Amino acid sequence: xxxxxxxxxxxxxxxxxxxxxxxxxxxxxxxxxxxxxxxxxxxxxxxxxxxxxxxxxxxxxxxxxxxxxxxxxxxxxxxxxxxxxxxxxxxxxxxxxxxxxxxxxxxxxxxxxxxxxxxxxxxxxxxxxxxxxxxxxxxxxxxxxxxxxxxxxxxxxxxxxxxxxxxxxxxxxxxxxxxxxxxxxxxxxxxxxxxxxxxxxxxxxxxxxxxxxxxxxxxxxxxxxxxxxxxxxxxxxxxxxxxxxxxxxxxxxxxxxxxxxxxxxxxxxxxxxxxxxxxxxxxxxxxxxxxx
Numbered sequence: 001x002x003x004x005x006x007x008x009x010x011x012x013x014x015x016x017x018x019x020x021x022x023x024x025x026x027x028x029x030x031x032x033x034x035x036x037x038x039x040x041x042x043x044x045x046x047x048x049x050x051x052x053x054x055x056x057x058x059x060x061x062x063x064x065x066x067x068x069x070x071x072x073x074x075x076x077x078x079x080x081x082x083x084x085x086x087x088x089x090x091x092x093x094x095x096x097x098x099x100x101x102x103x104x105x106x107x108x109x110x111x112x113x114x115x116x117x118x119x120x121x122x123x124x125x126x127x128x129x130x131x132x133x134x135x136x137x138x139x140x141x142x143x144x145x146x147x148x149x150x151x152x153x154x155x156x157x158x159x160x161x162x163x164x165x166x167x168x169x170x171x172x173x174x175x176x177x178x179x180x181x182x183x184x185x186x187x188x189x190x191x192x193x194x195x196x197x198x199x200x201x202x203x204x205x206x207x208x209x210x211x212x213x214x215x216x217x218x219x220x221x222x223x224x225x226x227x228x229x230x231x232x233x234x235x236x237x238x239x240x241x242x243x244x245x246x247x248x249x250x251x252x253x254x255x256x257x258x259x260x261x262x263x264x265x266x267x268x269x270x271x272x273x274x275x276x277x278x279x280x281x282x283x284x285x286x287x288x289x290x291x292x
Contacts, residue, residue, distance in 0.1 A: 056133025
């Protein structure tokens, strides 16, 4: 009997006191890190939303570009406006958390409590699994000084355009041929269905008083070999598509070069939307956006 008890103790001790393991291919390697040590090892955890699996939704993850763990406080970058500078790169305070041996309990300021299991996939990669919804989110760890905020911004620039209630035309170049878009003074990019709205209301009209004359579809497309350049297409049914070279001047101003006429326009964002409130922007997968 003593021999059996001793054998059971020897079998249980590694389980009770083991640290987190890393999986490389199908092999597990003990790296000596506990879950808290791992999560605090990286300043930013990028939410690789395109890899999400399952039909459930964890709102505070599907609305975040990065999350961070800082001494019990949970931070998130939910907006592209100010990303890299807001909260010194961490974003805003969205709640708090507790660590368990193989799980994290999140307490979000808006969406409440979520208990998510943690699976290690590589040295800086984890899977957060919600068993109740059979849904998984994949996170990749980075340090702030090694994280490409600019690339994140341009890869998700459609969300940036949605972070203002309206974009008001504030500049039109003297050069360029006359064209129908000259009359458009406001553009709004909606968070559902790749829809946009435009208005010919007079400049200076309050955002909430704008009358939207037209609703159509828009697309943002990559320029091969130039990750920080994009083209924007607005689909006007009654006069066809309008194509622009899109340039970001700063966090609230964009430049649109109208390719057909050679005219340059600049638009200023009006009515910034900070995504912490319930019902805020939810990310969708890039293939759902139909971006090139």
